[in-house]
Amino acid sequence: MMNKQKIMFLALFVLYPALLFSGNDISVDVILSNLKRIYAEAHSSNEAWERLAVLCDDYGPRLSGSQNLEKAIDWLQGMLIKDGFDSVWTEPVMVPKWVRIHEECKLVYPRSKAVPVLAFGGSVSTPPNGISAEVLVVDNFDELESNREKVKGKIVVFNPPYENYGKTVQYRWIGAVRAAQYGAVAALCRAVSPLSMNNPHTGVMNYEDSVLKIPFASISEEDALLLKRFQKRGITPKIFLNIQTADSGKSPSRNLIAEIRGSVYPSEIIAFGGHIDSWDVGSGAQDDGAGCIASWQALKIIKTLGIRPKRTLRLVFWVNEENGLEGGKKYAELHKHENHRLMFEFDSGVFPPSWIGFSGPDSIWEKVQPFEGFLQKFYPDVKIQQGGGGVDISPMTKLGFPGASLGTDDGGKYFWYHHSHTDTPDKVNPEDLNNCSAVIAMFIYLFSELI
Numbered sequence: 001m002m003n004k005q006k007i008m009f010l011a012l013f014v015l016y017p018a019l020l021f022s023g024n025d026i027s028v029d030v031i032l033s034n035l036k037r038i039y040a041e042a043h044s045s046n047e048a049w050e051r052l053a054v055l056c057d058d059y060g061p062r063l064s065g066s067q068n069l070e071k072a073i074d075w076l077q078g079m080l081i082k083d084g085f086d087s088v089w090t091e092p093v094m095v096p097k098w099v100r101i102h103e104e105c106k107l108v109y110p111r112s113k114a115v116p117v118l119a120f121g122g123s124v125s126t127p128p129n130g131i132s133a134e135v136l137v138v139d140n141f142d143e144l145e146s147n148r149e150k151v152k153g154k155i156v157v158f159n160p161p162y163e164n165y166g167k168t169v170q171y172r173w174i175g176a177v178r179a180a181q182y183g184a185v186a187a188l189c190r191a192v193s194p195l196s197m198n199n200p201h202t203g204v205m206n207y208e209d210s211v212l213k214i215p216f217a218s219i220s221e222e223d224a225l226l227l228k229r230f231q232k233r234g235i236t237p238k239i240f241l242n243i244q245t246a247d248s249g250k251s252p253s254r255n256l257i258a259e260i261r262g263s264v265y266p267s268e269i270i271a272f273g274g275h276i277d278s279w280d281v282g283s284g285a286q287d288d289g290a291g292c293i294a295s296w297q298a299l300k301i302i303k304t305l306g307i308r309p310k311r312t313l314r315l316v317f318w319v320n321e322e323n324g325l326e327g328g329k330k331y332a333e334l335h336k337h338e339n340h341r342l343m344f345e346f347d348s349g350v351f352p353p354s355w356i357g358f359s360g361p362d363s364i365w366e367k368v369q370p371f372e373g374f375l376q377k378f379y380p381d382v383k384i385q386q387g388g389g390g391v392d393i394s395p396m397t398k399l400g401f402p403g404a405s406l407g408t409d410d411g412g413k414y415f416w417y418h419h420s421h422t423d424t425p426d427k428v429n430p431e432d433l434n435n436c437s438a439v440i441a442m443f444i445y446l447f448s449e450l451i
């Protein structure tokens with residue numbers, strides 16, 4: 001009996017004559033042979049992982065506005081030039097500069113205990129000597145509403161159980177505004193993560209001009225649950241909180257770009273990459289150092305193999321995805337008049353590759369979908385499906401350019417590390433990184449040759 005792989009492969013020969021007929025002069029044999037070479041090259045070393053380790057270890061976390069980020073971009077630019085791509089350049093972007101200076105959180109009643117804390121990006125400071133206040137724990141916004149008479153003068157602790165990132169992150173995004181509306185002096189939020197080892201997770205938050213800005217920070221799930229248990233037993237816990245941050249306006253940074261120019265249609269661009277900035281804790285390994293390195297390695301594999309793609313392959317390291325999207329917006333401003341056939345982003349963590357999502361016109365989708373047969377020769381479980389995109393490429397996809405992204409099978413682990421001290425290169429498996437690099441290289445190669 002024929003297995004699924006064989007059926008898919010035979011289907012290629014039924015589907016691809018249509019593509020060959022529609023103006024493609026490249027044979028299935030040539031494509032398959034290049035895909036095999038890409039796979040072999042991707043697995044010939046752990047160079048990608050070694051580069052990730054240097055990026056993370058030598059330069060550290062890469063928050064927008066930091067020296068770390070600018071030094072990391074300088075190093076990457078030098079390395080891209082060394083790789084010998086057709087062109088390598090940077091484009092200036094003004095990014096927000098917010099700095100974490102000092103933070104301390106302690107339970108002071110009913111007993112003394114240190115509480116690990118991480119201010120959310122953009123949080124204002126407490127008074128210089130900190131504040132001490134009673135705590136009110138709420139599991140959700142409904143509970144806040146029904147207890148709004150009790151909020152004044154307190155530190156509100158949001159304790160939402162993790163459902164999924166998109167749903168639970170709303171507490172981090174608007175929690176400070178909601179608590180301040182009823183007179184809270186500060187707010188804390190349980191880490192937005194499916195697993196806690198007593199670690200808080202930072203991330204971007206929002207204020208509204210019409211509502212007093214109060215300090216807002218993450219605490220661990222363990223501490224949020226401890227406070228909740230006290231409250232349930234009729235005890236009102238008291239917390240001391242000292243957060244000192246600085247908002248220094250805007251600071252110059254750069255998007256970093258490298259290209260292999262198309263041999264037949266150089267003005268047709270396939271842009272792909274990740275965001276080079278990170279939060280200021282851990283070292284931004286999974287978010288999104290590894291996404292950048294996998295994309296870079298994909299371009300390097302194609303260059304090393306001497307493949308001349310028909311269309312221009314443009315690697316982009318966008319800046320400031322985490323707290324402003326200024327890199328993505330600037331890219332769209334400068335490049336929206338160019339003929340982008342595809343915007344591709346990898347920012348979902350490096351784990352075994354699982355799917356490529358595509359959003360774009362049906363006429364292109366019909367050509368992209370059969371790529372699955374090619375990819376499954378090497379990765380039988382990787383699917384090509386509808387619906388793809390990313391934050392950095394959103395200013396371009398909103399203008400109507402097709403978007404795509406690589407998804408991985410992380411088993412929920414990505415958000416264990418995301419935006420925390422634990423996001424370090426040891427969380428990235430070298431073999432997964434090689435596989436993600438290979439899948440990106442294969443996909444952009446197929447797109448370049450067959451669209």
Ligand SMILES: [Zn+2]
Binds near residue numbers: 287288321347
């Ligand atoms: Zn990210």
